[in-house]
Amino acid sequence: VLAEALVYARARLAGQANPYGHLTEQVGIWARHRRRGRAWAGHLARAKGLCLAAADALAPGSRRTALVLGAGLLLDVPLTELSLRFRRVVLADMSFLPSACAKARALGNVECRAADLSGCMDRLATCAARTPPQPAPTPDLALGLPDLDFVYSANLLSQIPLFAMSALRRHAPQLSEDALERFAGSLVTAHVNALRALPAACLVTDSMERGKKLGKGRGAAEYEADLLFGAGEILLSAAALAPGCERWTWDMAPDGEAEPGLDVEREVIGVPNVSALFNSASDRGEA
Numbered sequence: 001v002l003a004e005a006l007v008y009a010r011a012r013l014a015g016q017a018n019p020y021g022h023l024t025e026q027v028g029i030w031a032r033h034r035r036r037g038r039a040w041a042g043h044l045a046r047a048k049g050l051c052l053a054a055a056d057a058l059a060p061g062s063r064r065t066a067l068v069l070g071a072g073l074l075l076d077v078p079l080t081e082l083s084l085r086f087r088r089v090v091l092a093d094m095s096f097l098p099s100a101c102a103k104a105r106a107l108g109n110v111e112c113r114a115a116d117l118s119g120c121m122d123r124l125a126t127c128a129a130r131t132p133p134q135p136a137p138t139p140d141l142a143l144g145l146p147d148l149d150f151v152y153s154a155n156l157l158s159q160i161p162l163f164a165m166s167a168l169r170r171h172a173p174q175l176s177e178d179a180l181e182r183f184a185g186s187l188v189t190a191h192v193n194a195l196r197a198l199p200a201a202c203l204v205t206d207s208m209e210r211g212k213k214l215g216k217g218r219g220a221a222e223y224e225a226d227l228l229f230g231a232g233e234i235l236l237s238a239a240a241l242a243p244g245c246e247r248w249t250w251d252m253a254p255d256g257e258a259e260p261g262l263d264v265e266r267e268v269i270g271v272p273n274v275s276a277l278f279n280s281a282s283d284r285g286e287a
């Protein structure tokens, strides 16, 4: 706990803001990764591998700017390899720990950019108190970068709704859980649509969480939760049929780390090129 407080304090002293709790959450991830790094290694390696394979599939001239969305602690980002492949790499997140900024600086062609990738966090506090939120707007995920050749959405998608829901719970406590979940689903759809609009966007996201019993009855599923709030169906069914897409299980919180008496794991999906995925699904008449 002391180490976490120090990491948080260093980030605040370095000028990082924490208006919606992203920095606090990153410190939590930093601490969980220190405890569970071995269990996470396979998941992180697969995410990095999928990102690099997607980058390598680009046409040879497409090596200007790469953008990583939800770069965070860079655990699932093959940063050195991207910086060797692209002229410029932009890391986007709501906040960054100083260690991530230092890695970026050391490479010379990598920069950190603070951005709200939902495009609507600042509006939730003001408009939600009176009316239920409308479906989320589609954000501009190119972030105004003129020479963008590659985008990697790095385990961000399922996290966007969580921060938005907690802001809404704070500012608009009268909203029902149903209304919150509908809005959460619309944020997922908006992110996927924004990636679809980009020429080469690769997506890695967890889609489902499962709690499995430890001890007596070991392995039996205790609960399952849809991390994409019902909005991941089209993505998941298109990806199930498409070559190059991958699915794996992330041993996220084994041995009661998050829930006493449970192993918690997540199903993860990797899509090398989101717009190509939907184009081929619509050729088949599915999306």
Ligand SMILES: C[S@@+](CC[C@H](N)C(=O)[O-])C[C@H]1O[C@@H](n2cnc3c(N)ncnc32)[C@H](O)[C@@H]1O
Pocket: 022, 023, 026, 029, 070, 071, 072, 073, 074, 075, 076, 077, 092, 093, 094, 095, 115, 116, 117, 118, 119, 121, 154, 155, 156, 159, 160, 163
């Ligand atoms: C599970 S972490 C991703 C892990 C990260 N790729 C890594 O390797 O450390 C989710 C990331 O999404 C970021 N995030 C969540 N909502 C966001 C938003 N609305 N705008 C920008 N970043 C956001 C969080 O700050 C966090 O760093």
